[in-house]
Each structure stands twice: as C-alpha cells, then as structure tokens.
Amino acid sequence: MGEDRSETSALSVSHLTKRFGDRVAFDDLSFEVGRGEVFGFLGPNGAGKTTTVRTLGTLLIPSAGSAVVAGIPLEPANGVAIRRRISVMPESPGLYLRLTVYENLACFAGLFELHDARGSIERALRAVNVADRANDPCGTLSKGLRQRVGLARALLSDPEVLFLDEPTSGLDPAAAHDVHDLIAGLRQRGVTIFLTTHRLEEAERLCDRVAIMNTTLRTIGRPDELRDQLFSRSLAVRTVAPLAQPERVFSALPAVTGWRADGPGAYILAVSDPAIAAPAVTRALVGAGADVLSIAESRHSLEDVYLELLDERAEGHE
C-alpha cells in the first residue's frame, strides 16, 4: 500500500464553501495537501471539520468553490471515480455489529471491487493487528478494537487519500496510543492522511502540517512554524537564589532582546536565537556567581497556538 504516488497534490482546495440554508458550515477554505503528507485539520466542535471531510469525500455537494481530490475535480459526475481513490473513516466506525470482522470487510471489498478480496482483507487486518479477531462478531469487540477494524476497512482499497475523522474520539489513552501508532505506521508507508481532530497533542505528534479552522481557515503550516509566527522565542532561567542585579547580567548579551522576572529566581528571556543566547546566558550567570538550576528554551505547544488563534477570533468578533 502507498506506492506509485505521483508528484502532484493529493488534495487541492480552492475557496470551498458549504452552506445549509442560511447556516455556513465552512467558508472560503483554500489549501493543498501533498502526496504522502499527514495533514491535520484542527478546530473546535462545530467548526466544520466533519462537513469538510464529507464534502471532499463526495457525500455533500459544495455550495461554492472547487477542489481536486486524488487528482480528480470534485464534481457530482466524478463521485464514483473519486470514491474509488479515497477512503473515509468517520468518527464512529459504523460497523455491522451482527456481522463478523471478516464479513464486514468482505462487504467493503465487494463495494470496491477488489480482485484479491481475501488477500486484501488479510493484509488490512494484519496492518491493524486484529487478524486474530477476524471471525468475531463486531458487536463483541471493544471500542478500541472497533476503531481498528474501521481503520482496516479504510485501508482495504489501498486509498490514495485517507480521511480520518476524529479517529481517537472516545478512546481511552491506551487505545488512542495504539491508533496513533497505526497512523504513524501509515505515514511511514507514504499514505496521504487528512486527519481531523481537536486533540492537539495528537496533531502535534502525527502531522506534517496543520490547518486551524473555525468555519473559516485561521492558519496553516508546520506546528513549529505556527509557534514561531505567533510567539517570540524565549529562554526560561532558574537560579537557586534571586539575582542581586539581573539587569546587569542579562543586558547586552548576544541574541537576548529582553527579559522579565517570573518569580523568585526565575526569569524569562526573549531571544532571537536560543542557540546563541543560551551559552552566553550560562557564562554570564556563572560569571555573576549565580547557582544555576536550569536554562531551557520555553516551548509553546500547538495548544498555545490554537488558543491564541481562537482568542484572536473572539476578540475580532467583539
């Protein structure tokens, strides 16, 4: 699975909009997803993430804009052709609970007209480590196992683009960790993944790039780029005792652009380049006779970026 990828984009979305009557589900979305990329689509509940997946998956007809999915223009006439090349795993795996795992997958192998249905099913089940449960009715499986079977079903047709809609929603941490490992495995095999989630640590861990949206697209980029765009870089310094004259220690150091106290013996230094600033700060502290506990780059998480963007939006609406 995952070989034979061309160089073109797996997804190309231009000014895509979906309305239900007067209600706007998402508006003016434009982005590209490269082949083999894991693309995170983040946003709060009701932001339009699932509607975007359903639209790109040809379940819904866009109200405006255009898109190319797996190399095919998103038009009603191309629905079957697009669906042959993609797979969608909805938030709820939607398995036939009275049927066995194998029977569920056999049905979908038929729907995708797979020539070697048995081989494809066995490979997909092995990929998600549920081959030993093939003959169990899906109704007897735990939620985590059902999610795995849903993933196996999504992999059956060797899709060019795999849409995963909240794949770890409602899973316990261990089961979510297993699903993360499976997605990481797919990424290594070069499968293009469009991952919607509101679990930011999940996106940060798995995605090459992320888009943050809330009806409209707020930003798009690599998680570290987004952090750098929104937050200045900084060093967190801790000493055993408060410095007697911190302004003398921290002023005029290379790459240090400012500082502020952050509690007794704690300082935050704004820096332009941590690699240059950190050794200079260390030397200055030692020279001032300070007992240093730690010097570390303060890292803003993707959650900080996310909250910052949503705050900006809320302020913009006030």
Next chain:
Amino acid sequence: MRLNATRVRAIVRKELQDYRRNRSIVMTMAVMPVAFVALPIASIFSLPAAAASATLDRRIGLSLLYMLLIPTIVPAAIAAASVAGEREQGTLEPVLTTPIQREEFLLAKGLAAFIPAVLISYGAFAVFLVAVELFAHRTIATAVFHNSALPAQALFTPLLAAWSIWSGIAISARSSDVRTAQQLSIFASLPPLGVVSLLSFNVIQPTLTLAVGLALPLLVIDLVGWRVAAVMFDRERLVTGTRS
C-alpha cells in the same frame, strides 16, 4: 447509468447475512408466514364437504387473500429498515463513501428483501396446496385447485412484494427511525391488496386475462417505484439530517 453487479451482490450478501442474525427479522420471516398459512388451512379444513358453491368460493378467496399478506407485509417490514436501519446503526455513511451509486444501493436493498419474501411466500403457498391436496375433502381440494384466482395468486406474489419493497424503501429513506418506517410501510403496502381482494371475492370476475391486465400496470408501477425511491434517497439529507 451502468449498474455494477459486484457492488450490488456485496450489499445483497451482507443483508442476507445480517437477516439471519437479526431476531426481529427472523421472527417476521417465520411467524407471520406460519400464521398466514395456518389460518387458510384451518379455514379450508373446517368446510363441510357439501358446502354450497358460493360459500366454497368465498372461503377459498379469503384463504388466498390471507396468503397474499405474506408477500405484502414481510418485505414491507424488511424494506422499511433498509435505509433507516443503516442510519440508526451509523453504517450508512461508510457505505456511501465507497464507489456504490444510490441506484445500486437501493437495487441491492430491494433484492435482499425481495428474494426471501418471494421464496417464503411461494413456500407458504406450496405448503397450503400440499396440505389441501393431502388432507382436505376431495371435493374441496378440487375446488381449490380449479379456482381461477390460483394463477393470479402466483402472478401477484412478486408484484405485491415489489410494491411493498419500493414503498418501504422510499419511506425508509425519509424516516428518522425504523419503527415509524415499518408502521408507515405496512400501511403503504396495502392498497394493491384492495384490487386483489376484489378478485379473490369474485367482485371482479377473476380470469387470467384480467389478472394479467391488472398485473401489467402494477409491474410498471413497480419499475417506476424504484426510480421514485432513488429520487427520495437524498445522500445529503441522509448524512446530515438537513438539506443545503
């Protein structure tokens, strides 16, 4: 539009596998035919050998009509669950994201209800005829086998089943839950029985020509019904519960 047999077969097979393990469908398929064949047999067996011709005809007509409830009600109950049931289970969205077209999906759902319903109906009819032949008084058995409504019975069985299925699927595609869909579908399946009952009770003289004459429009209605059900199957509304 070309229909793909592999995709239709995949859904039919899945449906039949699911029916076997669905207690309510097994009960519908088993109990209802038993009831609707036991009553006619009891009715025929209770006739005295010297029953008047009019009484005999009325009793046979009633018995045959009873058995036509099998191809009417059994597929209606199954078809009503076809789309609403998938929605309730959350299985509709994954299926609709595969290459299947709505016409293929509906045809597969229809066939999956039609095949068992018609087999069960003909099976129940055969049980009735065998029982009459073996155990009924000879005069009465002869009257049953020479009744002119008998070929109409065979002819109308698949046509009534098809009517019930398309109306059931159309209602199912518009219903929010299976129970409501089943209740409405059973009501919707009954109108054609009105015409058949006129034949069964000799209000309209039941000749084979007349039966064929009535069956042809019903066949056309069944074919149009498939298209109507396809039109009522709105992917967008089914997935989101609303229309754009």
